[in-house]
Amino acid sequence: MELVLGIDIGGTKTKIGLVDKSGKCHIKAVFRTREFPNLEDYLDKVKGVSNELIQSIDEKTTILGCGIGAPNASSKNGTIENASNLVWKGSVPILEKLRERMDMPMRIMNDASAAALGEMLFGGAQNLTDFIVITLGTGFGAGIVANGRLIDGYDGFAGELGHVDMTIGDGRLTGLGIRGGLEAYVSATGLKRTIMYMLSKYLVDSRFRNIAYNDLHGEDITKAAEEGDIIALKAFDYTAKIMAQALANFTAFTQPEAFILMGGLTNSGKWIKEPLESYFNEFLLDVYKGKVKLLESGMHGKTAAICGAAALIWEIQETQSKPKMDRI
Amino acid sequence: MELVLGIDIGGTKTKIGLVDKSGKCHIKAVFRTREFPNLEDYLDKVKGVSNELIQSIDEKTTILGCGIGAPNASSKNGTIENASNLVWKGSVPILEKLRERMDMPMRIMNDASAAALGEMLFGGAQNLTDFIVITLGTGFGAGIVANGRLIDGYDGFAGELGHVDMTIGDGRLTGLGIRGGLEAYVSATGLKRTIMYMLSKYLVDSRFRNIAYNDLHGEDITKAAEEGDIIALKAFDYTAKIMAQALANFTAFTQPEAFILMGGLTNSGKWIKEPLESYFNEFLLDVYKGKVKLLESGMHGKTAAICGAAALIWEIQETQSKPKMDRI
Numbered sequence: 001m002e003l004v005l006g007i008d009i010g011g012t013k014t015k016i017g018l019v020d021k022s023g024k025c026h027i028k029a030v031f032r033t034r035e036f037p038n039l040e041d042y043l044d045k046v047k048g049v050s051n052e053l054i055q056s057i058d059e060k061t062t063i064l065g066c067g068i069g070a071p072n073a074s075s076k077n078g079t080i081e082n083a084s085n086l087v088w089k090g091s092v093p094i095l096e097k098l099r100e101r102m103d104m105p106m107r108i109m110n111d112a113s114a115a116a117l118g119e120m121l122f123g124g125a126q127n128l129t130d131f132i133v134i135t136l137g138t139g140f141g142a143g144i145v146a147n148g149r150l151i152d153g154y155d156g157f158a159g160e161l162g163h164v165d166m167t168i169g170d171g172r173l174t175g176l177g178i179r180g181g182l183e184a185y186v187s188a189t190g191l192k193r194t195i196m197y198m199l200s201k202y203l204v205d206s207r208f209r210n211i212a213y214n215d216l217h218g219e220d221i222t223k224a225a226e227e228g229d230i231i232a233l234k235a236f237d238y239t240a241k242i243m244a245q246a247l248a249n250f251t252a253f254t255q256p257e258a259f260i261l262m263g264g265l266t267n268s269g270k271w272i273k274e275p276l277e278s279y280f281n282e283f284l285l286d287v288y289k290g291k292v293k294l295l296e297s298g299m300h301g302k303t304a305a306i307c308g309a310a311a312l313i314w315e316i317q318e319t320q321s322k323p324k325m326d327r328i
Numbered sequence: 329m330e331l332v333l334g335i336d337i338g339g340t341k342t343k344i345g346l347v348d349k350s351g352k353c354h355i356k357a358v359f360r361t362r363e364f365p366n367l368e369d370y371l372d373k374v375k376g377v378s379n380e381l382i383q384s385i386d387e388k389t390t391i392l393g394c395g396i397g398a399p400n401a402s403s404k405n406g407t408i409e410n411a412s413n414l415v416w417k418g419s420v421p422i423l424e425k426l427r428e429r430m431d432m433p434m435r436i437m438n439d440a441s442a443a444a445l446g447e448m449l450f451g452g453a454q455n456l457t458d459f460i461v462i463t464l465g466t467g468f469g470a471g472i473v474a475n476g477r478l479i480d481g482y483d484g485f486a487g488e489l490g491h492v493d494m495t496i497g498d499g500r501l502t503g504l505g506i507r508g509g510l511e512a513y514v515s516a517t518g519l520k521r522t523i524m525y526m527l528s529k530y531l532v533d534s535r536f537r538n539i540a541y542n543d544l545h546g547e548d549i550t551k552a553a554e555e556g557d558i559i560a561l562k563a564f565d566y567t568a569k570i571m572a573q574a575l576a577n578f579t580a581f582t583q584p585e586a587f588i589l590m591g592g593l594t595n596s597g598k599w600i601k602e603p604l605e606s607y608f609n610e611f612l613l614d615v616y617k618g619k620v621k622l623l624e625s626g627m628h629g630k631t632a633a634i635c636g637a638a639a640l641i642w643e644i645q646e647t648q649s650k651p652k653m654d655r656i
Contacts, residue, residue, distance in 0.1 A: 072615065081615050130482045144581070146481070151474045153583025154458045157615050158474070160580040165573055165611070245493055252488040253472070253581050255481020283493070287400070287409050287485050 001061045005050055005104070006310030008111060009033065009070035011085030011138040014042075016049050017303060018057060019310035021317075023122025025303035027053055037087045039097070047101040065105030067312030069114030069305060070094070071139060074156035078108055081157075084174065085138050107312040111135060111305065112159055113150055115297075116143030117315055118308030119260055124298025131258045132250060133297075136265035140183035140190075146254045161250065162187070186243040188264045192216050194235040206231035218264055225271045236271045243272075244279030251288050262297035262304055329389045333378055333432070334638030336439065337361065337398035339413030339466040344377050345631060346385060347638035349645075351450025353631035355381055365415045367425070375429040393433030395640030397442035397633060398422070399467060402484035406436055409485075412503030413466045435640040439463060439633065440487055441478055443625075444471030445643055446636030447588055452626025459586045460578060461625075464593035467503070468511035468518075474582045489578065490515070514571040516592045520544050522563040534559035546592055553599045564599045571600075572607030579616050590625035590632055 003018040003026065010033060017028030029049050036042035054063055072083035078095030080086065095108050109117070116133040119125035125133075129148040135141040140162035144151040151158045162183030163174055172193060174181030184190055195208050195216060206229050211220065224232035247259055265272060277294060284292065299307050331346040331354065338361060345356030357377050364370035382391055400411035406423030408414065423436050437445070444461040447453035453461075457476040463469040468490035472479040479486045490511030491502055500521060502509030512518055523536050523544060534557050539548065552560035575587055593600060605622060612620065627635050 074615075130480075146474060146479045146486070147477050149475050149477075151582050153474070154585040154619060155583070158581065158583040160583075160613060160615070163613050164577045164580050249492045250581070252492050253486065253578070254479050255483070255486040255488075257482040285488060285491055287402075287488070291482060 001058065002064050003057070003061055004064050004310040004313040005054070005066040006306040006308070007046065007050070007066065007068045008114075008305035008309050009068065009080075009086070010111070010305070011071065011083075014046065015303075015306050016046065016053060017306035017310070018053055018063075019303075019307050019314070021314060023118070023299065023307050023311075025300075025306050025310075027056060028303060028306060029053060034087060039088050039092060039094075042088075043094075043097055043101055046098065050102065063104060064317060065107070065313040066098075066102060067114065067309040067314075068094070068098070068106070068108040069111035069309040069312075070108060071111055071141065072157075072160070073108045073110050075107070075109045075113070075152055076156035080108075105313065105316075107316070109309075109312055110141065110143065110157075110159060111308070112141030113143035113152075114312055115141075115262060115299075115304065115308035116145050116150055116260075117311040118299055118304065119297065120145065121311045121314055121318070122299055122307055123304075124260055124295050125258070128257050130254060131256045131260060132254070133260045133262065134247075136187055136261065136263035138187065138189055138264075140187045142250075144254060144256075146256075151254075161246070164246070164249075182242070182246050186239055186246065186265075188218050191218065191221060191235060191239050191265060191268075194238050195221060195231060198231045198234045198238070202231065202234070204230045208232070218268065222268045222271060225268070233271075236268065237275050239265075240272055240275035241279045244276055244283050247276075247280055247294075248283035248285070248288075251284060251292055255288065256292060258293040258295050260295045260297055262299075262301075266296065329386065330392050331385070331389055332392050332638040332641040333382070333394040334634040334636070335374065335378070335394065335396045336442075336633035336637050337396065337408075337414070338439070338633070339399065339411075342374065343631075343634050344374065344381060345634035345638070346381055346391075347631075347635050347642070349642060351446070351627065351635050351639075353628075353634050353638075355384060356631060356634060357381060362415060367416050367420060367422075370416075371422075371425055371429060374426065378430065391432060392645060393435070393641040394426075394430060395442065395637040395642075396422070396426070396434070396436040397439035397637040397640075398436060399439055399469065400485075400488070401436045401438050403435070403437045403441070403480055404484035408436075433641060433644075435644070437637075437640055438469065438471065438485075438487055439636070440469030441471035441480075442636035442640055443469075443590060443627075443632065444473050444478055444588075444636075445639040446627055446632065447625065448473065449639045449642055449646070450627055450635055451632075452588055452623055453586070456585050458582060459584045459588060460582070461588045461590065462575075464515055464589065464591035466515065466517055466592075468515045470578075472582060472584075474584075479582075489574070492574070492577075510570070510574050514567055514574065514593075516546050519546065519549060519563060519567050519593060519596075522566050523549060523559060526559045526562045526566070530559065530562070532558045536560070546596065550596045550599060553596070561599075564596065565603050567593075568600055568603035569607045572604050572611050575608055575622075576611035576613070576616075579612060579620055583616065584620065586621040586623050588623045588625055590627075590629075594624065
């Protein structure tokens with residue numbers, strides 16, 4: 001059997017797994033990224049966990065390579081740069097440093113772009129040539145596919161849509177100091193901030209008047225909405241409205257056939273999805289109305305990020321093993 | 329000699345010309361689009377003018393085909409749909425109707441996308457794989473190239489960035505009724521509207537207190553700026569600031585190496601360009617700073633739109649005549 005090592009470097013957790021050609025993750029491990037503020041220690045940990053996984057599987061297995069998804073990663077430079085949700089600051093030459101520790105073909109990419117490749121290879125985008133994956137975790141990420149190809153940009157930083165200014169110079173600051181930036185509103189963190197905003201705006205009673213910001217979790221907000229908490233309902237509506245405006249704007253850019261939504265915020269289910277669908281169709285230009293789908297990820301939630309990372313290597317395998325494809 | 333017929337359908341003027349392989353326009357004709365509110369009459373006029381041009385040149389010339397650039401055109405459907413700056417409303421099957429009149433290979437595209445192809449073949453983008461052409465005429469258009477290929481979108485309507493909402497639900501209406509839409513601010517029309525806004529906001533004396541909106545032309549505003557008119561200077565600064573924010577947002581999408589600016593508004597020269605450069609570098613995310621150029625069109629101003637349209641056919645010729653290119 002042939003497997004690929006997939007590594008998802010997240011602001012909170014790092015997930016590592018071994019993924020086969022069909023996108024199935026055979027084994028995985030998770031540890032907390034923030035426990036390793038020193039980059040060298042972190043990479044030693046990655047190496048250790050990877051080796052454990054590889055040694056735990058059948059001897060006859062070949063490891064084809066290692067794909068890495070990370071926020072603010074440049075596929076062209078092999079670096080992570082100024083990631084607001086990671087502890088290592090500045091420009092981090094992560095590919096070079098990991099290559100010193102692990103001898104195999106290696107490739108890194110923005111986590112949302114990796115997820116888009118994963119959806120093309122294993123998930124809900126196997127027949128799509130124009131789509132955008134939106135990841136709604138600690139931040140807001142986007143992986144854009146047009147003409148059947150992932151858009152990298154001039155030096156690998158395409159898709160940083162979490163920092164698009166939605167308000168012309170007035171609004172919340174993102175972790176990168178962008179005022180009015182999208183991810184300050186539409187992300188797990190943005191939803192928490194909106195709860196605070198709604199508590200400031202209204203005087204209605206709510207369970208959130210007894211919970212501190214730092215004790216607030218996404219699941220609480222979903223639960224409160226189910227119980228009819230007005231503040232929670234208003235927060236979801238507000239988040240969905242801004243997200244719908246953003247997706248309508250993005251549609252005017254590459255006119256995707258679908259947006260594929262994944263990440264923590266999508267676990268809120270209908271509380272985000274129903275108002276989102278409604279506002280989105282309202283905001284879309286007439287020429288786009290009825291043509292753009294909002295889909296859920298076609299990959300398994302818990303391992304989607306690992307599979308996306310592994311797709312970086314499986315994509316190359318597929319390209320090499322087939323005759324010239326019309327996708328390219 | 330081989331030539332291509334290039335037709336640029338603009339809100340005000342229609343320009344038709346014959347363009348050679350190097351992008352040189354050998355002969356051209358112009359007439360006013362709005363004099364033909366009936367589509368059939370208009371297409372008869374297009375046919376008549378085209379035939380005159382073709383008959384006026386050397387008999388040994390071969391006409392390879394006809395490329396058409398038009399606002400809100402879908403390359404995939406061959407239609408113009410809901411164009412706010414054209415008199416024909418609804419969905420216009422223009423390619424089909426023109427084919428009934430002229431028997432040659434024919435291709436239509438959004439005018440800004442056609443301009444982008446023109447820049448790739450004949451202009452300032454011959455060595456660029458990731459760039460965006462911005463056309464600043466009556467409206468605001470965008471032609472997006474990523475991975476060396478034009479982005480069409482799911483059914484040919486990518487790049488309608490003039491209707492991106494910059495203000496979350498509050499602001500001017502565009503011709504398509506989009507509140508806060510970019511082209512309501514950044515276009516020749518947008519600049520005129522901003523003059524009115526500045527007259528409302530300030531009480532300072534200005535030549536524009538004696539000119540009615542309908543009598544106002546772009547050149548007047550440039551001239552007034554040169555004479556130090558405060559209202560004109562404030563209007564340029566305001567326009568440049570919103571445009572810079574938009575271009576910074578667009579950069580986060582496909583990370584182009586350059587924006588190529590063309591169209592009437594760029595004739596205002598330094599009055600728009602200097603504040604634009606300054607605000608743009610201020611608004612760009614750190615990972616993009618210093619990497620994105622603002623360029624002027626590399627095609628000759630008066631014939632650029634015709635050459636862009638002709639590029640639709642020359643592009644196919646080039647693709648067919650060469651062995652498989654790595655650009656594709």
